[in-house]
Amino acid sequence: MKFAIKASNNPLKSSEIRLETLNKKSRIKQILENYELYLFLLPAIIYFIVFQYIPMYGVLIAFKDYVPSLGILGSPWVGLQHFVRFFESYQFWTLIKNSLGLSIFQLIIGFPMPIIIALLLNQMIHQKYKRFVQTVIYAPHFISIVVLAGMIFVFFSDKGLINSVITLFGGSAISFMSEPSWFKPLYIGSGVWQETGWACIVYLAALAGVSPEIHEAATVDGANKWQRILHVDIPAIMPTAIILLILSVGNLMNIGFEKAFLLQTPLNQPAAEIIPTYVYKVGLQQSEYSFASAVGLFNAVINLVLIWIVNRTAKKVSGSGLW
Structure with a gap:
């Protein structure tokens, strides 16, 4: 009753309440009129709730x-003890350095490559040759990580193809898989080779939306x-590039576990040990579930902070962002 009296005494607030009520009714009406579209979304919503949000309880x-015998609720509460243990661990800075080093170099080298390839392919006139090149650079994406790791060992082992070529020309063999300094180039180089062609599809789709008349007008003007x-082309793909950059930075600490784990050897482990492989070894091999969960949660929080900062910066600079 008091709320109604206050609202009636304030015409502006009363109109805002009525407008909000009308907006809610119009949204409900729109949902009911387009219920078929929302039914299409229902499986995806159920999937994310069941497999993404409910497991957050863990x-x-x-x-x-x-x-395990006491369960999650029955286990004793220790607060931030596992986080403090990780921060004080002698491996903390090594893991951070290796994870950030791989991620940043992969972003610096791997992110511009699809843009460059897409711009070059877009300028090709001969369509058959263009399709051939696209097929060749797309193909590595379909190679599994296990097969890729096997290929790297075959080519870069002590008696592999690369060392055979080096020794053929009078050089001395290089221990690519044993020296820690070679782990990063092999990891990043193989990732660029495997994913560049597939990643440029998005940019080619954005370039396909550029009107040919704009290019014709630029040609007439002497460009x-x-x-x-x-x-013309770079401004057209810039919004797409910004969105993909935000997503890439948001996954900066989520380096591919499979390839890093498969390429690890006892000799290159000082450079190959990253947070995902450390979580796997501590959590599953040593059964320290709580400690591994704390390390994984720390990693996820860092990613969340990074994606928020980059999204905010991108919106201020270019006006484009995820939200």
Whole structure:
């Protein structure tokens, strides 16, 4: 009753309440009129709830001394003890350095490559040759990580193809799989080779949306190919590139576990041990579930902070962002 009296005494607030009520009714009406579209979304929503949100309940074990026989709720609460243990561990800075080093170099080298390839392919006139090149650079994406790791060992082992070529020309063999300094180039180089062609599909789709009339007008005005790429093509793909950059930075600490684990050897482990492989070894091999969950949660929080900072910066600079 008091709320109704206050609202009636304030015409502006009363109109805002009525407008909000009308908006809610219009949203409900729109949902009812387009219920078929929402039914299409229902399986995806159920999937994310069941497999993404409900398992978040298990994050509680990062703050507990988890004992499987007692369950999550029955295990004793230890607070931030596991986080402090990880921060004070002698491996902490090594893991951070290796994880960030691989991620940052992979982002610096791997992110621009699909853009460059897409711009070059877009300028090709001969369509058959263009399709051939696309097929060749797309193909590595379909190679599994296990097969890729096997190929790397075959090519870069002590008696592999690369060392055979080096010794053939009078050089001395290089221990690619044993020296820690070679782990990062092999990891990043193989990733660029495998994913560049597939990643450029998104940019080619964005370039396909550029009207040919714009290129014709630029040609009439005397613009050469480089100028058309610089002033027509690059601005056209910039919003897409910004969104993909935000997503890439958001996954900065989520390096591919499978390839790093498969390429590890006892000799290159100082450079190959990263947070995902450390979580696997501590959590599953040593059965320290709570400690591994704390390390994984720390990793996820870092990613969340990074994606928020980059999204906010991108919106201020270019006006494009994820939200």
